[in-house]
Amino acid sequence: MTTPTRPMIQNPILPGFNPDPSIVAVDDDFYIATSTFEWYPGVQIHHSKDLKNWRLVSRPLNREALLDLRGEPDSCGVWAPCLSYHDGLFYLIYTDVKRFNGDFKDAHNYLTTCETIDGEWSDPIYMNSSGFDPSLFHDDDGKKWFINMVWDHRREKNRFGGILLQQYCPETKKLVGEIKNIFAGSKLACTEAPHLFKRNGYYYLLTAEGGTFYTHAMTMARSKNIDGPYELDPYGYLLTAKDNQDLPLQRTGHGDLFETSKGETYLVHLCGRPLLGERRCPLGRETGLQKTYWTDDNWLRVENAVTDGLPELQVPAPNLPEHPWPAEQHSHNFDAAELPTEFQWLRTPNPERLFSLTARSGYLRLIGRESLGSLYEHALVARRQEAFKYSAQTAMEFYPTNFQQTAGLICYYNSNKFHYCYVSIDDEGNRFIDVMSCLGSQDLTLTFGLRDGHIDAFITDKRFLLPKDGLVYLRADVDHHLLNFSFSVDEVHWTKLPINLDYSIISDEAGGGDGAHFTGGFVGMACQDVSGQQCPADFDYFNYSEQ
The missing domain is CATH 2.115.10.20 (Glycosyl hydrolase domain; family 43)
Known part of the structure; x- marks a missing residue:
């Protein structure tokens, strides 16, 4: 009689930025x-x-x-x-x-x-x-x-x-x-x-x-x-x-020990999955799981590793019935009175100063606040990246009146590292699309050019102009190291912006900036108004899909 194969659990169990796990079994x-x-x-x-x-x-x-x-x-x-x-x-x-x-x-x-x-x-x-x-x-x-x-x-x-x-x-x-x-x-x-x-x-x-x-x-x-x-x-x-x-799981450490009701012991632990080449982790520090056992002399060991102490990508499931949850919703039309669960913002306990779901029915309104480099109050609402390959799309209505007002779709690590596809207005009153990148310092790069692998300064004759009114559709396509932005004015005909962006800077290993880097990649919506006029941007929906 064949013994049934024990189900396996794939690591990481909490993909994307979910570090320093502490666990309790009740x-x-x-x-x-x-x-x-x-x-x-x-x-x-x-x-x-x-x-x-x-x-x-x-x-x-x-x-x-x-x-x-x-x-x-x-x-x-x-x-x-x-x-x-x-x-x-x-x-x-x-x-x-x-x-x-x-x-x-x-x-x-x-x-x-x-x-x-x-x-x-x-x-x-x-x-x-x-x-x-x-x-x-x-x-x-x-x-x-x-x-x-x-x-x-x-x-x-x-x-x-x-x-x-x-x-x-x-x-x-x-x-x-x-x-x-x-x-x-x-x-x-x-x-x-x-x-x-x-x-x-x-x-x-x-x-x-x-x-x-x-x-x-x-x-x-x-x-x-x-x-x-x-x-x-x-x-x-x-x-x-x-x-x-x-090994595919690196940076393994910081974690916690627990026991199931059946007496099986496991560890949860911090881990990272680096991209090939640069060995950077845009997914951030994630949470993994390892099965353990106690030796006769009362020391703990990791089970099923080729050599004890190494992290495994797959670990045996506990002797408990499988319990899936309803599938997560990754497309949001902002019809509810509260922000969808997966979204967060930065720093402030007063989010009503940053966004509203009631100011315009069916829209998330971001209120233009401080710059993306601010440590106090800026309107950025985003969700975690949870896969190496994903697409994110939104539709935005935004009517800036001066060059200090911007809004759009952002791939964000921190105030020193991001890629931002945004809409603003030029001195002639034209709405346009541009890409703003911060590559490890507070200095910004505005570009549509790529020369010899380096990002050039802003090229005015390649600026993409928009109609004076109407929705603007923005999309980010991420494939491991690569990020491409696209836009549309009718959600049918899309224009891919002619620059391949280095997505690996959305990681702590990319360096740059001051101090520690402990978080992970986010993708979301942003609105800035450093003129202080609080120009709003209304977002009709936000879709996130993994590939």
Whole structure:
């Protein structure tokens, strides 16, 4: 009799920008929280009942009391949330990073709670500011413990100064007692992302090391006492691709451990899928899954790898019934009173100043605000890229009255890296199409020319003029490294703009700009009016399709 083949789960389980996963299992329901950085609302929470099929169910940091990101640099904001569940209550720990560059890190850690995953979360409880990547551990004796990495700004010291432990009192809602540094990390250094677990009399400390790029790794240590000393796993790193640069899943590390109701153990972890050649990841840092097992001497191992510790593209599914969700809707006509779930905006808790779904029935109205380089308030509504090859299309009605007013379709990484197909008006009063690119600095390139692989300056005699009124249809076609924009005035006859754009700049590895780069590619709609007149753009629909 043939044994049935066990179903497999394809990695990544959360494609596109979904980094730093924290997972909690509540009976046969699984919830993953991921970082959102400068995107609003903060923290994405996905739900699954089988570890294969996931749906977005909540972005809990959705009001000013919980989160205000105005003025925060790119890749600051919400870092590495930790989601847990105890005695009928969900706990969410998160960091709001206000400053990344330089020797100091201004990183403030908070706790919010909710009885349901998609309900209204409580006003935040301030925890500390000593470092980032905090988490909360609920011990079986009723005590709660808060841990985070400590940032050491002193030049002669290791900036990743170890893992701090302190007790949390739920009655007084404060950290109490002695602060102890319980773990200095391994020789790989950059020790962060701590999570505590307890099993068979041991406390296990799971951390990430090696930085978040191609030397990233996951490390495990254990102790009989919660405050240590912790011994490193003698086998080595629990999960890493750092010594196997040809694997399709790279940058594997930062993650969390959990167990199903059937007693099977898995890891969720950060990962990236680089393009060939430049080894850039426009999809950003994604979430993967690996099956694990415990050895006889009580150490954790990754199962089914050719060599233990390597990330697999396919992993065995748990012994649970498959539970697909209704298919996601990728075409939107903006008929509802709320923004479709997959869309986000940047930084501000006051989105009514950026867009409206009621100002004009059936349209998303973007209100022209600050420039694309602003860290405060600009009208950009976008969704994640979730595949290497996709198309996005929109129809826009926009009547600028001066050259400082622009609106259109944008492929966006951050304020230093984007490609923007926009409509504006020239000095003669003609509406026109142009492409604005930012290739790693605040300097803009306006172009329709391509010479010797380099983008030329704006060529006025190749400007594409538009009728004085009517809808303008815009489309972005992305194929791995390549981006092409097209436009139409009747949605039938399309004109492809004569430039092949390097899409790989929509990635953290492309460099450029200041500070960290931790997010991923978005595609969406934008409207700017740096004259201050708030010229609006009305978008009739937005379609996203993967190929």
